[in-house]
Amino acid sequence: MRRLPVYLLLDISGSMSGEPIQAVNNGIQILHSALRREPQAHEIAYLSVITFESSVKQLIPLTELNDFQPPSLKAGGGTSLGGALDLVTKCAEREVIKNSPDSKGDYKPLVYIMTDGEPTDNPDKYLPAFKAYKWGVVVACAAGSGANTAMLQKIAGENVLALDVCDSSSIAAYFKYVSSSIVVSSKRVDAGGEPGSVSELPPPPPEISLIKF
Amino acid sequence: MSKAKSANIVTVTSPTDGSTVRFVYEDPKQGGVKDVYFDPNKQYAVAFFRKKLDFNGKERINRLVGPYRQSIFEREGGDYWKPLFRWPEKVVEYDGRTGIVLPFYEKHFFFGPKTSLAGAEKEGYWFASAKNFNKSVPPEEKGALLGFLQVCLNLSRATKRLHAAGLAHSDLSYKNCLIDPTSGSACIIDIDGLVVPSLFPPDVVGTRDFIAPEVVATMHLRSDDKNRVLPTRSTDLHALAVLIYIYLFHRHPLRGSKFYSVDTDVQETHEMGQDALFVEHPTDASNRVRIEANDQPFLPWIDTAKNPYKIMGPYLKELFDQAFVKGLHQPNLRPTADDWENALVKTLDMIQPCSNPKCVKKWFVFDNTSKPSCPYCGTPFSGILPVLDFYSSRDGKSFRADNHRLMVFPNQYLYQWHVDRNVFPNERITDEQKKAVGYFIFHQDKWLFVNQTLQTLKDLTRDKMIPPKSYVELTEGLQLHLSNAPSGRLARVILVKA
CATH class of the missing domain: 2.60.200.20 (Tumour Suppressor Smad4)
Structure with a gap:
């Protein structure tokens, strides 16, 4: 049966310590329990968590919701956003099943990136390969004013969300948004193909502003 | 229109009937096109369209709460139809948006308070999907075959009534109906996209899994192209047949193993569109379901060899043949909602309780043989x-x-x-x-x-x-x-x- 792979790319650099990282942990839990209450998402969504600080790690490979254990993340280190793009591309190439005569292919994966600061590596290096992969939706969230929104726009096009401040209520709102967005994608309301931009997903809650050009 | 705001409770007057409508204007439940708020006493819901409605859109909902509502519910026998639809009652305007007032769901459409899904709505998909049915639906909410047949009967009746009124639903699917197999109840919930041929054209093509092949096959054309097929009563009949098949078997009738493309979008266009093929086609086995390594949570339901469609008895088998073999690409041959109602009533007369108390379906349709046995657990009738x-x-x-x-x-x-x-x-x-x-x-x-x-x-x-x-x-x-x-x-x- 086809799966809907969802990659959460989370910045756990030093600047996220304290309230923000706790809010992220809480957000993942809320996301997980919200998805379990939505029948389509419950059936097809598979979650993976990729964290980035000075190093990059796929903390949780694509996992069925029933088996997913929300992690307890700790913050510290730099912001290897480029490394995260590289890793998610490699993970998707390895984990996402392509449609073939022998197997039902997965739906195009969804990517949700959240970062609060300036990348400490060179994301441009990994951008072409990331862009070449056929993602369903890529959404980037600039948490607070320190994030490099210009870089996020290069990654996610118009799907860049901005949190004015990086506090627990805006992070919670972001995860609520991610959850509605995954639910809508799992239902794929209008069937005219896979969702491609934020305008087809539910509108962001008031705490989040959608950067428009 | 009067507006008064205290805390987050908004009070407005409905232009439909001049009545007062109150709702808590915060934290909406977000659907595909509407934001839903609730009245403080949870007697009704108010659903606002996120996008501004155009003239046609407003006219459509005014007719829905007016003449169409009256023609179905406010005449003799109207009460019969009430439990089958969550029909919009009135229109409201607030904050520059148009909304509709909807009755609250009946209690049996929520999972019981002591279950793992306590308080969640019994959206049809919980029961449609084999994996959800096996692993997520609490055991006491699984109902029995008897209840699923009654659910299908109610859905057929509701569809029949819409069609008799000259309306088409245009988006019948497991997400637009709530079902309760423990009581056999069903309720069609998203009525606001109703199509009135030549008056209100459809504004959606439907939901993946339910869109008729002729609609999928012409979806790439512009909406004003004369070859483009849009939802009508005959596409509703495809959706109804799919819905019935899905509820009775927990699998999709057209999603098999036939391969068209590495691109999942192209695959979708073929398998749901011009090349759609019944997974249990009697003479063409090329789209049979193939059980894959990660399909364990979906068994035994997706195994068509174990649960072939003929286990639903001769009346339904004939209609499935008509819907998915003869009528799949010939819309005028599809069984009508009336045909389904008749066949389901007759099938309900052919069921037998299974003597195995642990049987998951508890009932089975007699197969007209001299050695009947339950197809779900294998217990023979004695x-x-x-x-x-x-x-x-x-x-x-x-x-x-x-x-x-x-x-x-x-x-x-x-x-x-x-x-x-x-x-x-x-x-x-x-x-x-x-x-x-x-x-x-x-x-x-x-x-x-x-x-x-x-x-x-x-x-x-x-x-x-x-x-x-x-x-x-x-x-x-x-x-x-x-x-x-x-x-x-x-x-x-x-x-x-x-």
């Missing part, structure tokens, strides 16, 4: 199974088979619609006709029919009247004339010994 075949007459002398049989089980009832060919269990049935006229019991190794109210029941075999409050033993070949009215039926008894 004992004597009486079968009544019904015949009716146009001239009072010769009786012809009605192609309708009743499988008897202990404490089963006989109804007026078995007795009289002019009575059918639909919206026209009276309360008096809903009452049982007699029942069947197995007593001291004999099957008996106990007559409660049939005034002219006659045992033709023994040429003897069976007055109310007396019984007749069911024996092989027994002929019972159920009523001497011109439309009265004759029942012939067969005893299956297994």
